[in-house]
Amino acid sequence: MTPIPSVIPLAQVARAYATGTANPSPAAAQAGDFAGMVGDATESALQTMRQAEQVTSQGVAGKADVQQVVQALSNAEVTMQAVVAVRDKVLGAYNDVMHMSV
Numbered sequence: 243m244t245p246i247p248s249v250i251p252l253a254q255v256a257r258a259y260a261t262g263t264a265n266p267s268p269a270a271a272q273a274g275d276f277a278g279m280v281g282d283a284t285e286s287a288l289q290t291m292r293q294a295e296q297v298t299s300q301g302v303a304g305k306a307d308v309q310q311v312v313q314a315l316s317n318a319e320v321t322m323q324a325v326v327a328v329r330d331k332v333l334g335a336y337n338d339v340m341h342m343s344v
Contacts, residue, residue, distance in 0.1 A: 287321050294318035 297314035300306035 287325055290321045291318055 294314040294317060297306050297310055301308065301311035
């Protein structure tokens with residue numbers, strides 16, 4: 243039986259978000275596997291959030307159009323809703339497994 247790898251600690255995710263780089267595990271480096279897919283989706287979501295922050299700060303400085311700011315924030319909102327929906331599904335599946343009788 244293969245052990246389930248631990249969930250990435252929040253501090254590591256925060257560091258990856260701050261620096262703009264993530265350290266994927268060797269299993270995530272393989273193309274086509276589930277961990278790689280989740281890693282790519284996470285990196286894409288983080289990139290969308292970073293872009294929204296940049297456009298928003300440019301808008302506050304008067305360097306970006308209001309429409310660009312609204313579009314970036316809308317993209318960030320949709321991305322966050324998708325991340326929360328996936329998180330809820332994963333937690334629901336985890337709870338279902340934990341309540342199974344063995």
